[in-house]
Structures are given as C-alpha cells and as structure tokens.
Amino acid sequence: MAEEKPAAKPVDKSEEKKKKAPPKKIKYAYQEGKGLAPLNLYLHWCKACNICIAFCPQDVFDPDRDGKPIVARPEKCTQCAICWLHCPDFVITSNYK
Numbered sequence: 001m002a003e004e005k006p007a008a009k010p011v012d013k014s015e016e017k018k019k020k021a022p023p024k025k026i027k028y029a030y031q032e033g034k035g036l037a038p039l040n041l042y043l044h045w046c047k048a049c050n051i052c053i054a055f056c057p058q059d060v061f062d063p064d065r066d067g068k069p070i071v072a073r074p075e076k077c078t079q080c081a082i083c084w085l086h087c088p089d090f091v092i093t094s095n096y097k
Ligand code: SF4
Pocket: 039, 055, 056, 057, 058, 059, 060, 061, 076, 077, 078, 079, 080, 081, 082, 083, 084
C-alpha cells in the first residue's frame, strides 16, 4: 500500500525576497599562527621601487630601512594579487594561489 505524500506548501516568493542575505565577510587566507604565511618575498631581486607597498589596498607592507617590503600585517592580506602582478622583478609569490 502506497503512502500518501503530504502536499507541498506553496512558496511565498514575496517572503523570500524580504529575507535578505547577510553581508558577506571578506575571507582572509591567512590567520596568525595558522598555516603558511600569505606571501613569499625573494628580496634578492627587489629593487625597492615601492610599487607593492603603494598599491596594496590592505596596507600589508611596511618598508624596511632599504625601502624593501616587509609583510608587516599578513593577517590583512586578501590575496588580491595586485602586489605580485605589479612587481616588475617577480619578487612576490603567493603561498595560496
Ligand atoms: S595580495 Fe593584495 S592584499 Fe595581499 S599583500 Fe598583495 S596587494 Fe596587498
């Protein structure tokens, strides 16, 4: 004997629209003390042109006394790729991409 399935509830689309999705948080690839650092810098190739420091939207880098970048705030890096795509000397690589 086949069981009767309960009738599906009609979906009220106006109610669905009212439920707004919460704003998405930016996912940071690196958390302090967990996993790999976000970036590798091969500073032997760096000519201290300051492009990466100036372009980083998250203010991840600080210059050292020679003007070369230090990853001072790794937890803020979003892996946006701006720094390694603009570095003319291929100093920067990502550990995550
Ligand atoms: S990947 Fe983006 S956020 Fe991370 S250091 Fe480079 S420019 Fe800054």
